[in-house]
Amino acid sequence: MKIYKIGLIGFGFIGKVHANAYHSIPYCYSHPSVSAQVTAVLRSHPTQDQELLAALGIPICTNDEQVFWDQDYDIIDICSPNSSHYEYALKAIERRIPIYCEKPLTKDIKDARELVKLVDQYGIPTHTALTYRFLPVTGLAKEILSAGLLGEINxxxxxxFHSSYLDPNRPISWRLQESIAGGGTLTDLGIHFLDLIQYLLGDTEWIQCQTKTFIKARPRQNSTDALENVNVDDWALCTLGMRDGGIGSLEVSRVSGGAGNTASMEIFGSHGSLKIDFTQADKIQFFDASKNYWISGGFLPENAPHPCYNQAIWPASKQSLGQFMDAHVASIFDFLSRLETKTPSPTNFHTALKSQELLHAAYQSAIEQGRKVFVNG
Structure with a gap:
């Protein structure tokens, strides 16, 4: 069994999630064909989290880029703030190292386009952490739609919805600064659904978008008096026109009190409907219009693979770390497995660019008061 050496850039919340996911692969899968070990971490404050680093068996944690890049890696995993993704991806490309990158691919669309050109030029395998792609329920929905059971999508x-930024006393952070994050809730949460919509329903022809910032200033870190302006969206509403004629909407928010983690999609076609609750990893509701009844659970069409691919790579229930962690484990395990078989990732940089082009068009529409913006491709 090959053990992939991982160079991890960033060790904030999501960096710790990735490190834990690599460490958990042997516990989440019986006899996995691949595994991984984080061998070095590059972060701003290398003296923090020493006990966790030791528990995960990570020997090097440094803020010295030369020390970090002098190591030998099989994968570079980028978990730093969005504005630095491009810089670190370039360094990995220069060294011809496969890249696993958090979403969005970059802060700016031109940088995302450039990265896609470069990884194509040098044949570098890539993967983006669009983790909702790897939920079993997403696989079930894809099989049902691919089998044509909904007919024409109307x-x-x-x-x-999250409530994570509802508290106005939550301090300012890089996720609330456009110069670093590139956007707010539509960038942070919406990118997952912009990807899912195109994966499940096909290409988008046009998009209209409105955004709003409700909490316009927040306390600076370690201060109760000094405030700093927020210049990213708390909420966004998009209308999307699909190339096959369907139309739909996406609403995202980080200030929805009481919503917890609400993530859902309803799809209505000429022959049936789907209700997808993405917080229920392996259950789907399918309405068969010809029989006038709903089917709930792990429904799959007769000719679909049983289990579907997403079910096969999802940690077993007795080995679950919770759905959020399981999604990251499945995403990482998918990339490792595809490196072994030399097959492209379903969320490679091309896929990430496609959702980011749609994100870019949405913000362009919002700037222009909701004008309909047509999407290239």
């Missing part, structure tokens, strides 16, 4: 509605 319309859809999707929503992704």
């Amino acid at each position: 319309h859809f509605h999707s929503q992704f």
Whole structure:
């Protein structure tokens, strides 16, 4: 069994999630064909989290880029703030190292386009952490749609609500600064659903978008008096026109009190409907219009693979770390497995660019008061 050496860039919340996911592969899968070990971490404050680093068996944690890049890696995993993704991806490309990158691919669309050109030029395997792609329920929905059981898609509605930024006393952070994050809730949460919509329903022809910032200033870190302006969106509403004629909406928010983690999609076609609750990893609701009844659970069409691919790579229930962690484990395990078989990732940089082009068009629409923006491709 090959053990992939990982160079991890960033060790904040999501960096710790990735490190834990690599460490958990032997515990989440019986007899996995691949595994991984984080061998070095590059972060701003290398003296923090020493006990966790030791528990995960990570021997090097440094803020010295030369020390970090002098190591030998099989994968570079980028978990740093969005504005630095491009810089670190370039350094990995220069060294011809496969890249696993958090979403969005980059802060700016031109940088994302450039990275895709470069990884194509040098044949570098890539993967983006669009983790909702790897939920079993996403696989079930894809099989049902691919089998044509819904007929012609008429319309859809999707929503992704958090309450994580509802408290106005939550301090300012890089995720609330456009110069670093590139955007707010539509960038942070919405990118997952912009990807899912195109994966499940096909290409988008046009998009209209409105955004709003409700909490316009927040306390600076370690200060209760000094405030700093917020210049990213708390909420966004998009209308999307699909190339096959369907139409639908996406609403996202990080200030939805009481919503917890609401992530859902309803798809209505000429022959049936789907209700997808992405917080229920392996259950789907399918309405068969010809029989006028709903089917719930792990429904799959007769000719679909049983289990579907996403079910096969999802940690077993007795080995679950919770759905959020399981999604990251499945995403990482998928990339490792594809490196072994030399097959492209379903969320490679091309896929990430496609969702980022749609994100870029949405913000362009919002700037222009909701004008309809047509999407290239």
